[in-house]
Amino acid sequence: MRKLNIRWLGSLPYSEALILQKGLKESVSKEYNPYDYLLLLEHNNVITIGRTGDPKNILLDSEQLEKKGIEFFETDRGGDVTFHGKGQLIGYPIIRLEDPKKVIPFVRSLETTIIETLKSFNIDSFSKEDDTGVWTSEGKIASIGIKVSKWTTYHGFSLNIFDNLDGFNLINPCGNEDEKIAAVQTFNKEVSFDDVVKKVNEIFPVVYGYQDTDVQMSQFTPTQLKKQKTHEIDEMVDRGVFQKNKNIIPITIKGLLPDEPQRPEWMKVKANLGKDYRDLKNLISEKKLNTVCEEASCPNIYECWSMGTATFMIMGDTCTRACGFCDVNTGKPCDLDDLEPLRVAESVQTMGLTHAVVTSVNRDDLSDGGSNFFAETITEIKRVNPETSVEVLIPDFKGDKSSIDNIIRANPEVLNHNLETVPRLQREIRTAASYGRSLSLLQYAKDSAFLGKTKTGLIVGMGEEFDEVIAVLEDLSQINVDIVTIGQYLRPTAKHRPIHRYVEKEEFSKYKSIGESLGIPHIESGPLVRSSYHAKDSFASV
Amino acid sequence: MGEIVKMPQLGETVTEGTILRWLVSVGDVVKEDDPILEISTDKVDTEVPSPFAGEVTALLVEEGETVEVGVSLMELGGDGNSTSEKPKEEAEVVKENMSEKIPEVKIETTETSTQFTNNRDQKLSPIVRKLAKENNINLSQVSGTGKDNRITRKDIEKILDSGEVVKPQEKEVKNEISEPINSEEPKKATSGNIPRLRKRIAENMILSKQTSAHVMTSVEVDFENIATLRNKVKSEFKQKEGFSLTFLPFISVATTNALREYPVVNSSFDLENNVHEYHDFINLGIAVDLNREGLLVGTIKDSDSFNLRGLARKITEVSKQLRGKEYGLEDVTGSTFTISNNGSFNSFITSPIINQPNVAILSTESIKKKPVVIESADGSDSIAIRNTGVLSLTWDHRVFDGSTALLFLNSIKDQLENHTWSEDLN
Numbered sequence: 001m002r003k004l005n006i007r008w009l010g011s012l013p014y015s016e017a018l019i020l021q022k023g024l025k026e027s028v029s030k031e032y033n034p035y036d037y038l039l040l041l042e043h044n045n046v047i048t049i050g051r052t053g054d055p056k057n058i059l060l061d062s063e064q065l066e067k068k069g070i071e072f073f074e075t076d077r078g079g080d081v082t083f084h085g086k087g088q089l090i091g092y093p094i095i096r097l098e099d100p101k102k103v104i105p106f107v108r109s110l111e112t113t114i115i116e117t118l119k120s121f122n123i124d125s126f127s128k129e130d131d132t133g134v135w136t137s138e139g140k141i142a143s144i145g146i147k148v149s150k151w152t153t154y155h156g157f158s159l160n161i162f163d164n165l166d167g168f169n170l171i172n173p174c175g176n177e178d179e180k181i182a183a184v185q186t187f188n189k190e191v192s193f194d195d196v197v198k199k200v201n202e203i204f205p206v207v208y209g210y211q212d213t214d215v216q217m218s219q220f221t222p223t224q225l226k227k228q229k230t231h232e233i234d235e236m237v238d239r240g241v242f243q244k245n246k247n248i249i250p251i252t253i254k255g256l257l258p259d260e261p262q263r264p265e266w267m268k269v270k271a272n273l274g275k276d277y278r279d280l281k282n283l284i285s286e287k288k289l290n291t292v293c294e295e296a297s298c299p300n301i302y303e304c305w306s307m308g309t310a311t312f313m314i315m316g317d318t319c320t321r322a323c324g325f326c327d328v329n330t331g332k333p334c335d336l337d338d339l340e341p342l343r344v345a346e347s348v349q350t351m352g353l354t355h356a357v358v359t360s361v362n363r364d365d366l367s368d369g370g371s372n373f374f375a376e377t378i379t380e381i382k383r384v385n386p387e388t389s390v391e392v393l394i395p396d397f398k399g400d401k402s403s404i405d406n407i408i409r410a411n412p413e414v415l416n417h418n419l420e421t422v423p424r425l426q427r428e429i430r431t432a433a434s435y436g437r438s439l440s441l442l443q444y445a446k447d448s449a450f451l452g453k454t455k456t457g458l459i460v461g462m463g464e465e466f467d468e469v470i471a472v473l474e475d476l477s478q479i480n481v482d483i484v485t486i487g488q489y490l491r492p493t494a495k496h497r498p499i500h501r502y503v504e505k506e507e508f509s510k511y512k513s514i515g516e517s518l519g520i521p522h523i524e525s526g527p528l529v530r531s532s533y534h535a536k537d538s539f540a541s542v
Numbered sequence: 543m544g545e546i547v548k549m550p551q552l553g554e555t556v557t558e559g560t561i562l563r564w565l566v567s568v569g570d571v572v573k574e575d576d577p578i579l580e581i582s583t584d585k586v587d588t589e590v591p592s593p594f595a596g597e598v599t600a601l602l603v604e605e606g607e608t609v610e611v612g613v614s615l616m617e618l619g620g621d622g623n624s625t626s627e628k629p630k631e632e633a634e635v636v637k638e639n640m641s642e643k644i645p646e647v648k649i650e651t652t653e654t655s656t657q658f659t660n661n662r663d664q665k666l667s668p669i670v671r672k673l674a675k676e677n678n679i680n681l682s683q684v685s686g687t688g689k690d691n692r693i694t695r696k697d698i699e700k701i702l703d704s705g706e707v708v709k710p711q712e713k714e715v716k717n718e719i720s721e722p723i724n725s726e727e728p729k730k731a732t733s734g735n736i737p738r739l740r741k742r743i744a745e746n747m748i749l750s751k752q753t754s755a756h757v758m759t760s761v762e763v764d765f766e767n768i769a770t771l772r773n774k775v776k777s778e779f780k781q782k783e784g785f786s787l788t789f790l791p792f793i794s795v796a797t798t799n800a801l802r803e804y805p806v807v808n809s810s811f812d813l814e815n816n817v818h819e820y821h822d823f824i825n826l827g828i829a830v831d832l833n834r835e836g837l838l839v840g841t842i843k844d845s846d847s848f849n850l851r852g853l854a855r856k857i858t859e860v861s862k863q864l865r866g867k868e869y870g871l872e873d874v875t876g877s878t879f880t881i882s883n884n885g886s887f888n889s890f891i892t893s894p895i896i897n898q899p900n901v902a903i904l905s906t907e908s909i910k911k912k913p914v915v916i917e918s919a920d921g922s923d924s925i926a927i928r929n930t931g932v933l934s935l936t937w938d939h940r941v942f943d944g945s946t947a948l949l950f951l952n953s954i955k956d957q958l959e960n961h962t963w964s965e966d967l968n
Contacts, residue, residue, distance in 0.1 A: 030833075030835065031737055031835055032834050032835055050585075050587070051562065051563075051580075051582075051587060052562065052582055052587075076587065077585075077587060078582055078583075078584065078585040078586045078587040079585040098735075100550035100551060100552050100588075100590075101551050101552065101553055101554060101556075102553070103552035103553055103556075103583070103586055103588055104552050104553025104555065104556050104583065104584065104586070105553050105554075107584060107585065107586055132584045132585040133585075144585050145585050146585060146586040146587070147586070147587050147588075147589075148586060148587070148588035148589060149577060149588075149589040150575065150577075150589070150591055151591070354777055354781065387781055389781070519833070519834075536777075540776065540777060540780055540786060541786070
């Protein structure tokens with residue numbers, strides 16, 4: 001009996017979710033893979049059509065759709081045309097059926113899951129003998145479209161929760177002109193999105209007979225949590241009218257915020273301001289470069305700099321995002337400096353690096369997210385130092401494929417994109433990022449022409465549990481990430497997120513041994529590990 | 543000779559499906575598990591993987607055609623690097639995979655819900671039972687037109703259309719949670735459920751245990767000199783070759799030399815036919831783990847013609863080929879001696895099973911730092927930290943005796959500890 005990993009990913013665009021599904025499908029379809037997956041999420045406005053579908057059932061042309069901000073995808077699932085949008089729960093079960101005879105029963109069980117979920121909210125619904133989906137007295141409430149490849153399922157179901165899904169007016173749902181659309185809130189305004197997700201989490205494993213289930217939930221957005229509002233004050237709370245002033249600097253006692261643990265002995269590093277350190281410091285300032293070592297107040301700066309390695313941070317020292325754990329400045333960023341790639345390349349040469357690590361601030365202000373500049377830096381390092389391998393630590397580029405393609409074309413040896421934390425804490429810690437998007441990015445690199453290794457990093461001690469970290473390692477093993485770093489969170493200033501706990505060394509060792517037993521080729525795990533710590537050795541070992 | 547791919551059954555009650563599109567055309571060479579066509583049923587598009595490797599010789603149905611379960615869809619020729627050896631076995635697999643037997647097997651499977659207890663003995667699909675129950679049709683009064691006079695859905699619908707019973711306006715809501723797909727009871731393992739590679743491995747393992755008289759002998763080797771050299775050249779080597787320099791190539795070179803010194807270890811022994819064959823070539827077999835989905839032995843032809851760097855390249859190339867399933871029969875047969883690198887999974891000592899028709903197999907174990915007593919030239923002892931590891935040899939006591947096994951092992955040990963390896967890298 002395999003284990004079912006349920007992941008509520010929050011909002012994720014259709015194309016990114018599809019990349020992730022296909023990646024997971026490849027892993028799940030393997031004979032000895034112990035995991036099946038159920039991805040639960042919400043899409044932005046998108047119309048999709050199955051291969052057997054008739055484009056005539058879309059009532060607008062592509063131009064009109066674009067104007068309305070609706071994406072359109074021809075997709076490889078069964079079924080005709082459907083609409084996905086805010087207020088609709090999407091479920092993608094990625095399950096190895098093994099036996100062809102389980103294909104249709106799988107679909108029937110999906111209907112049963114939805115019918116039972118609705119029943120728990122006192123909504124009567126039914127399936128039809130001659131059609132697939134779930135209907136109520138008020139109309140169709142859930143659609144199903146499945147693809148089976150290598151006897152493993154992907155695509156799935158959509159269940160309408162909010163009753164304002166206007167997008168259905170733009171299509172003949174599933175090719176049926178007369179189809180009326182219903183939603184959970186057509187029947188019961190009190191049921192919110194998260195109520196439905198939690199119910200599906202309970203019922204799906206029962207219907208499909210899973211004994212062993214692991215649920216990891218991203219946080220819900222205010223709209224997903226919102227029940228039908230009756231008072232104006234609820235709206236005001238949602239808009240943050242009563243929010244506390246975030247500019248107040250909290251008081252620390254002996255450097256500790258209230259409830260913060262004492263810093264243990266093993267977290268203390270020795271300052272080493274020897275000649276090698278000073279030489280490197282001079283080189284960095286002479287070349288007018290930034291390093292993440294300094295900007296992010298890395299505790300390993302003495303160790304790394306004394307050994308002559310550093311991680312360059314390009315495109316300025318000011319980031320367009322304000323993540324709760326990171327010490328890099330937030331604000332309006334500077335203009336790009338055309339000569340910076342060359343100066344980085346020359347510094348790599350001066351330092352004699354065989355493995356250069358480059359990262360950047362987030363540049364959400366630039367249309368390409370700074371990806372072209374990033375790519376140019378890689379190219380320049382390789383031109384000046386043909387023997388040097390290049391590792392890049394990149395932002396998510398808001399999921400933009402062409403930006404990621406820019407990086408991949410420059411052919412770095414290692415593509416690192418940090419997850420930072422477990423799904424539950426993503427929204428608190430990485431304001432503008434998402435767990436699903438980051439997994440999708442790492443999977444996308446694996447799918448494309450990228451020849452190098454993928455890498456990601458986690459910071460622990462921010463409030464996550466041991467099991468949550470293991471769940472992340474399971475997910476990473478399923479999308480074939482090559483290198484993972486795990487290190488202790490240190491609070492840069494009193495304005496940053498408090499330290500929840502100091503993770504013991506034994507726990508770090510466990511992460512490494514469990515993660516590697518799941519098939520991740522290399523895990524660097526320890527209190528002082530940062531994403532580019534021992535980058536050269538990690539790369540050499542995979 | 544050709545193999546036939548048939549329309550699979552996608553559920554107990556499913557009798558047909560529509561060919562959505564072909565993913566291969568005549569003349570294409572497909573591997574086992576390559577997707578060959580897509581079938582559309584209900585709202586499911588299903589890719590059908592090829593049950594065996596071969597060249598597509600004929601497509602027997604058109605796209606858009608709706609065909610019944612069991613209908614022949616495609617003909618495969620026996621070429622195309624088929625990984626299977628016995629056509630007989632394949633024919634069996636067809637039968638099992640394609641579920642031809644389904645109509646005959648018992649019915650208490652996934653969809654048979656307990657609410658329809660009457661007529662349980664009859665072979666009826668759940669839909670038929672359900673329709674009959676909803677419309678109060680006495681099944682014993684219905685004459686079936688299906689196979690073996692089974693009552694089909696059409697038979698019921700005919701009765702309903704004839705107006706003999708009143709059809710309710712709306713269908714009953716499915717109330718019960720249907721029986722899980724992944725049933726709780728342990729899965730019954732039928733021969734069809736064992737992957738073909740696993741089956742072959744199982745057969746080979748048992749055959750070997752029944753053939754040879756296995757004995758395991760091991761020596762401990764001091765790898766310090768090699769570890770030092772390796773650390774020195776590691777990054778440059780990786781930079782230049784694109785892969786890491788491991789201990790395995792060193793051991794392989796030493797083994798090749800030892801095989802030349804003790805040719806009996808590089809022989810084949812056929813007691814039944816009274817033949818003992820000494821090979822005048824050395825083909826090292828390297829056991830490659832297919833990411834835990836099985837094990838194959840890749841053959842490095844004429845291993846003694848390579849130097850250290852060449853052998854390192856060859857080993858990397860062969861394991862890549864095997865893992866990528868891009869190998870032919872000649873890449874996995876014809877080895878004269880096998881090395882199994884269990885050290886990469888952190889082993890201490892392993893007693894491997896001989897790869898027939900070899901007469902011995904070497905297992906390389908993990909190399910770890912250990913305190914070792916070193917005797918200096920003047921006879922004084924000191925404790926040093928050295929990289930050490932075990933080499934285990936399973937050998938066939940029918941063919942030679944312990945003295946040969948140990949002389950052979952010690953020849954490898956001596957080379958690993960005392961040879962000046964740095965010259966071999968140039």
